[in-house]
Amino acid sequence: MSPYDQNHDYVSDYVDQWNQSVKRSKAGMIILGIALIIVGLTAAFAPYSMYGVIQGIVAAVLIVHGVSQVVTYFQTPEFFRAGTVLASGILNAVLGVLFLLLPATFTAGTLVFLLSFLLIMTGIERLTFSRQMSYYGISTSSMGGAMGVLNIILGVVFLFTPLMTSVVLSYLIAAYLIVAGITLIAEGIAIKKIER
Secondary structure (H helix, E strand, O other), X not given: OOOOOOOOOHHHHHHHHHHHHHHHHHHHHHHHHHHHHHHHHHHHHOOHHXXXXXXXXXXHHHHHHHHHHHHHHHHOOHHHOOHHHHHHHHHHHHHHHHHHHOOHHHHHHHHHHHHHHHHHHHHHXXXXXXXXXXXXXXXXXXXXXXXXXXXXXXXXXXXXXXXXXXXXXXXXXXXXXXXXXXXXXXXXXXXXXXXX
C-alpha cells in the first residue's frame, strides 16, 4: 500500500474512476444478476438427474463472479478497497472450483461450511459497500445493507446446522444464487454517476 499523501485528492480519484466505469458496471451487474437467477431457478426446479449439468453451470457462474470480485478489488483505489471483496471473490472462485472438480457426495458436507463462510463474507462486503454508497448518496444503500444482514444471518444458520443444510444443499444454493442475482440487478439498475 502506498503511503498516504495529504496533498492528493483520493475522493476525486475514486469518483473519477467510478464515473468512468459506471456504464460497464451497470450492464455487467444486470447481466450477471440475470444469469445467477436463471441458474438458481434451474437448480431449484431441475430433476436430480440434471445435477451434474447444474453443478457445472453453478461452478462456472461462481468462478466468473469470484474472478470479477478479485479484479474489482485491484481496480479500486487503495484507500477505498475492502478486503472482504477480495476474500469473497476468492471464496466464490474456490466454491466454483470445488463444484467443478469434486464429486457431489464428497462436497456436500464441505460445501455447507464453505457456503456459510461465503455468505458471511458476502454479507460483510454488502454492508461495507452499502456504507460507501450511502456516503455518496446512492439510493441502493439500504437494500444492499439489508441483503448484507440477510447473508450474515443465513451464513450463521448454515454454520450451526450443517447436517440439515447438507440435506437441502441444492435448494440452499438455488436460494443463494437467486438472492444474489436479485441484489445485483437492483444495484445495477440504481447505480449511477457520482455528481460532485
